[in-house]
Amino acid sequence: MEKGNKVNPADETRGPSKMPEPRRVTISELRDRLKNGDPGVWRSLEEIADDEEVKAFLDQEFPRHTAPWMGEMDRRQFLRLAGASLALAGLAGCRIRPIKEIVPYVKAPENLVPGIPKFYATALTLGGYATGVLVESHEGRPTKVEGNPEHPASLGSTNALTQAMILELYDPDRSQALTRDGRYVTPATFESDVKARLRRQIATGGDGIRFLSPSGSSPTVERLFARLQERYPKLRRHYWDAVHRDSVYEGARLSFGRPLEPVYRLDRANVIVSLDGDFLFEGPGSVRYSRDFADRRRVRKNSPAMNRLYVVESTMSVTGGMADHRLALRPSEVEAFAAALRSAIRDGASGSDAHGAFLSAVAQDLIANRGASVVIAGESQPAAVHALVNEINALLGNYGSTVQWIEPVVNPESRLESIRELTADLQDGKVEMLFILEGNPVYDAPVDLQFGEAVRRAGFSVRLGLYEDETSARCRYHIPMAHELESWGDSRAFDGTASIQQPLIEPLYNGVSPIKLLAMLLGDERSEREIVKETWQLAGLGGSAFDDVWSATLSKGVVPNSAFVAEDVSVSPFTAATSRASSSLEVRFKPDPTVFDGRFSNSPWLQELPKPFLQATWDNVMMVSPRTAERLGIEIDLSAVVVGGLAPVAELTVGGRKVKGPVWIVPGHPDDTVTVTLGYGRELAGRVGNGAGFNACQIRAQEGSWFAPASLALTGEKAQIALTQHHYSMENRGIVHEMEIGEYGHEEHDAAHEEMSLYPDREYDGNKWAMVIDTTLCTGCNACVAACVAENNIATVGKDQVIRSREMHWIRIDRYFDDLDNPRYVHVPVPCMQCENAPCEVVCPVAATTHDGEGLNMMVYNRCVGTRYCSNNCPYKVRRFNFYKYTLYPGTWDEETPVTKLLRNPNVTVRGRGVMEKCTYCVQRISAARRRAKKEGRPIRDGEVVTACQAACPTQAIVFGNWNDPNARVTAEKTEPHHYVLMEELNTRPRTGYLPRFRNPNPALKEAR
Amino acid sequence: MAHYPTVIEPKLRGFTAHYSTPEELIEAAKKAREVGYSRLDALTPYAVEGLVEVLGQRDDRVPKIVLTFGVLGALGGFALQTYVSVFDYPMNIGGRPNLSWPSFIPITFECGVLAAALSALIGMLMLNGLPRPHHPVFDAPEIERATDDRFVLFIESEDPQFNAGETREFLKGTGALSVQEVIS
């Protein structure tokens, strides 16, 4: 902001009056203008931004409501948009090497070896909770996010959302200039305005100042707020998260008298019971929990045992899909179940309710595993359930072993309460200055608050956000926010562990971080880095040796022993009467598995990522069970050979409010329940996210912000949804071998059985790359798919192309289920099998796909003429074809846009139109390792080559390595008794193998799954 | 300074005799041979069995040519594939051996047929001395009917036994519809 002060008065005289008749300027003119004068400085922005021509031009280029990027878009319009981003990229004037040195640079940027990527440790947050990551940077361009093995929330893995944050960084639709009422103004203008108003607030002690932000765990932000509070004692902070955890903290209040945060140690749990908690996929620590969960489930020669998972849930969740025993209940029924479970455990009362057998079996199992069991309640369940669960865990003596309680990482105050108060104050006109940092409350606040209207009542409103979205549209000022990868900061993980966030790149669009903004309000001119550093200095990090510890911390990505210590708690039993289950149909709200609460709506990667269980992309749907569908007269034949994506549209009514959307049948979904996901129906998300899906927030009120009585009625319309999988059944083709843990080791399949062949075998005596995927551990979370997309420059193709079955994912997760009413789900990731007798290679007329000396099935893009014969002849259908020039195709971004060019992985060819492409075991990583090894004159070490999918996988279900190395992990996995390959009878000799899906059913519940 | 003739003197090239059926033509040809004429030709609208034998112009080289080229073509095809896949640029394709000869057979066959067919066309034309834009006999009156409905016997003037008067008489004697002199 300090740059703003450089504004010379001359500029202020330029104004709208100057040119009443706006003339369109060409991009080239605009660029020329940008050339003169340092593009990095605000002033040059001022110069052009206040120019009527340019405004006319920009309005033209960025209409507020552009259609989402689906369907064909005419090329000229497309190139214009491309050009605009080009111009604005120039506007942002990004210098890609940060001026302020970051470790490991330490004033020595010459240690950068071109071509050798560097990895920087930082952290990315979701809902305020940090995941430690290592970001790959090519000559200063961040290109890929990897998990930070040192970080407790990651242990090297990430989820799909974290993978996609790198794309969010480059999103050309991010807001790129500061606006007042939609018109470009200088930061100086804003700064003087806001400072003047703040001065006036001193008198009232800041009584009229309100801040609204989503959960945050940044100590520095807290410190700056503390300083603001000193200056304006009456200043009030409010919080709102669409995906809030009120019930967790409320439950803790009920049990312990104070809000606390649970941390689970699943690695110590033999029996896990989840009451509507999707702990493997959602919420803080889910990646870590997946790892701990999987480590107790990895069935191998040395440990042929596994934990047992019971899931009682009111929707179809990833965790539910992993359950050994699953019970689907309506949301409001879970509380009763929890109460029954409590009494069953407390006073051995056998389950009296409908699910008696199940319940008592669960209770028995839990009691049998005192101290080694855990019951987890989902954030969508009311506080009562949490209180009951807390009590159950106490009764089972799980505290201290599998469950720990720590001080809340984020502010525990009730989000609903908080935004309710703020809205009230706004309506009473008490709010003179409203600052909305991040979030998008106008879009996702409880609909009955009519927050959008209320915001207008604020005398003065400022919005800091990545996008100029629905909320920005209601605020006086919009300030472009710096992405987490562009700014200094700090944040805490689910267990309190703190990380310092380092910028990987100068703000591409001159964004401002919350820290920067707060500092500005405080008149603190120092850089973010200094402020953050100060925070930790004051916190006494490293004591006298601060500087060393600081550098070490930065390079390691974790602040040493900053995790919160477990509080010792005493539980007060839950006495209140449990509320009765409603009898009507219920709606269940859920964050969307890919766009979450809407913050990722504009991410083509995530939009095109298939949603677990649905395998649908680019839309949200209303999920119902087969029986409910039948009752509603919905006809979708899930058993069809090819299930089309034509979905009946229904109107969902909650408390008189209505929303229309496509209905889809999800086997395993509880009856009389409709699950809708948040984050869709955005109006100002950007070119990608606008208009996709329906907005569930329109029926989400304060009451029942997670579930509520509802009614569903078909409208007779139909909507096309884009599915990536059209058949649910394995048709007894043994694609996934399903076994019970008891069967381990039986029916030893003869590893040495003869494969007949007319031809002599090819020898692979050097490295022999191979992969093993453990289907027991695959949760179907799609992290691998997202990682693959990021690593291999894979294009997204848009909804219409997915409907035409032309998605480009190199690895896909197939999901199968065996029954409509009481299904067992299996997920199987399918990358290229790298067959030794590859059917695809033989039929290629131009030898564009051949084998290399290490047994990789290579794809030579430059040689491919595009007959698609290889794909036809691939039994696994893992090949993908560029039917159009997808790098230029709506749904993804123009490769000519410099901004997104920065994102490309320079070691992977960007494929053009008309060529086939496929997984090659991340051959670029293999050759990088080979070069390293050669230089050091040694063979490639086991685990030195990690494929993108393997690295991302939260459960480490994928193992990759050199099959010729007797000590390699992959070799061990290959010798597992039940290792198998897909369709062995075809004698394609795949290098990618699978381990069966083991289940650990409770003998007592054999018949009732 | 050399002197160039400006006009080529038209001279008698021989006689054509027209017949209305192939049988008459064959008869006439037989006679002509008996009499001892050797420079004979017979022009017919379609192939007439037994005519060449009568004229003693049977020539069976075409089949031999075709066979030779057919074999060469096939060998060439196989050689090309082997050279490419085994010596020039061997590659591991689907784990198959470099010399996967069974998959080379179709192309080998096609190359053989192609070479044979082309040699049949070219061989036939060359032996026939075609293409030949002009031939003296084209100057004979009514000769165009030789491709329509007349069967024509042509005795060339180069024939040792040729004698304008006798030959004409001889041809008349064979019951020709008409006898024309070929001047060009």
Place this chain on the structure above:
Amino acid sequence: MSQVVHDQEVSDTGQEQLISAEHSNASLTSKIGDIVLKQPSPKQWFVALGFGLIGLSGLLVSIAWLLYKGVGIWGVNIPVGWGFAIINFVWWIGIGHAGTLISAILLLMRQRWRTSINRLAETMTLFAVMCAGMFPLLHLGRPWIFYWLFPYPNALGLWPNFRSPLVWDVFAVSTYFTVSLVFWYVGLIPDLASLRDRAKKRIVQVAMGFLALGWRGSASHWYRYESAYLLLAGLSTPLVVSVHSIVSFDFAVSIIPGWHTTIFPPYFVAGAVYSGFAMVLTIVIPLRSWYKLRDLITIDHLDWMARITLVTGLIVFYGYLTEIFYAWYSGNVFESFMMANRMAGPYSPLYWSLIFCNGIAPQILWWRAARRNIIVLFAMSLIVNIGMWLERFIIVVTSLHADFMPSSWDMYTPTFWDILTYVGTIGFFLTGMVLFVRLLPAIPIAEMKHLLHQKMHGHSHEPEEAKA
């Protein structure tokens, strides 16, 4: 003297009539020659040409759009990587087989009835193969580098992969086209000469004379000519069989259920002949009435073709039955699903229409009355053409859309551009044929004279009852 013999349906006497009695050598020359030289074209000719040109322009438009946008404008996807393009390729190449078969095999078998139709059939072959040849090029993702499929020395030192059936196709189809062209042209030479000698217009004389290569019908020429022609016939016979066998390898060599079948080569060849004869009928029946050729292309010709159609149709049908049998007998889960899916899956209506067109409908040809009824024959020929197109659709699409991995199953639906391209090639074919009958002798003059000669003097060295 060129009186035009009256064009009447040769009366249905017991013994076959391959040429009407009133003809003389001269009448043949004039009658056939004048179509090219004198006779003004009937109005149907212009109508046909009009349709042809419309289709042709459609073809050009769709090709232009294809090259500009990419193969994505078609309905192809993953799993169904081959759609209309390959279906049409196989369909056309099949049609292209009757020509060579009629000319070559029937020549070797001394089937005299081939004579008046072989020229048309050969020409049809040439245009059909051109249509066919277009598709493999157009269906490429990057058509502008189609020549990478040919083995030619290049700076990269790269060669095609000779193990791929697509490369076999390149050789087979180009060889087939070349040989057919040679065969067709050799057949034309004497007739070109007669036209040369008959033409009045200088331009025509020059053109025909140029093409006739100075043919003068000398006895020794005729002798070499005949042996070359016979040899070409002898070569074409195995060639025609090999070509469609190789086309069938595109499928048979792959591992896809429904493609990976040893019966494909024979039943593709039979199918080719089947569709080829149907297409000859489709063309000949209107032509002989427009140009009053009922005396040269007699009802007996049509009868003969109908018989061949019936026979090959039965072979094809047998092929279908074997497929069904082995789908069950192999006990292979993929095979049996494939067949069940054809019969009851999303494409089953097409499968059953296929069975009707190629299995049920042709049975009517058992009846002589049907074989000699123009209307029935013409309708039948259209049904067969449709049926054979459906067969290729079933083979290509139903096998791919649901193969090994149920997760990848998906539907194939053609787009507007698929259809326009297909219709376009039909337009191209029509244009070609229409222009041919106008510019070149559609019936071999010399051979007809030969036939006439044999007829006059009741002939020796061949069985009168060639049916046996």
